[in-house]
Amino acid sequence: MSRHHSSRSSYSTTPVIILYDTPGHSPQPWAPNVWRIRFILNYKRLRYRTQWVEFQNIEATLRSIKAPPSSVHSDGRPVYTLPIVVDPTRNPSRPEILSNPSNIAEYLETYYPARPVFPEGSRSLQSLFVHYIQEIFAKPLLPIMVPLSAHGLPERSQPPFYHSHISNPLPPGPQRELAWLSVKEQFDFLSSILDKNSLDGDGVCAMGHSVTYADFALCSVLLWIENMAPHDGWARVREWNGGRWIRLRDKCRDYMDVF
Known part of the structure; x- marks a missing residue:
């Protein structure tokens, strides 16, 4: 199905977008909300790498990088889910950290408008x-x-x-x-x-x-x-x-x- 690449290892010293995902039982990513963002990154030909986070570590990991919650429970408690995107490419000293796939899609379209995923007026x-x-x-x-x-x-x-x-x-x-x-x-x-x-x-x-x-x-x-x-x-x-x-x-x- 998907093709895993290591060719971008040469970018290790260059800031790239980081996409947080959680692994399944096979090498193939499975989470639909994360795939939605991976599609956009690939379509726009943006340089990125995947940061894998075990499911039970998601909330602790996202809190540690000060990621915003993706939503809020009815009782006011924050909800931390994937995907998360960290973008240090525009400002390495203050990288953008984004949650919620809709917010991430809007951000990528706004700041990386080449090869738009939202054609004009749509x-x-x-x-x-x-x-x-x-x-x-x-x-x-x-x-x-x-x-x-x-x-x-x-x-x-x-x-x-x-x-x-x-x-x-x-x-x-x-x-x-x-x-x-x-x-x-x-x-x-x-x-x-x-x-x-x-x-x-x-x-x-x-x-x-x-x-x-x-x-x-x-x-x-x-x-x-x-x-x-x-x-x-x-x-x-x-x-x-x-x-x-x-x-x-x-x-x-x-x-x-x-x-």
């Missing part, structure tokens, strides 16, 4: 599309994918993950099939919307012909399924809607490097 509509992907489209996946993601973490990282997330994968059988049916309903609906682009686009990309931020957000979910549920999940999804989702994944293939 920022608000794409932001709405990404909100839909995260808050509605992906919701039926959570009962399936969150437990699988827990099992996909290194064993040393699993206990705290279980304490804060769903701990038991759905067993094979009617309950699991009903869950996948709910997922397919969302894919079918989104496919019917993207079909409207077939009149003046390729029917795959959200903005017509070229990949943008919206496509990266959607493809990040596809990679999550492919990495954590390759046989039960991705084997289904890649066949849905006339192969639309494998075509989108192929459109994004050139931006799947992991540095």
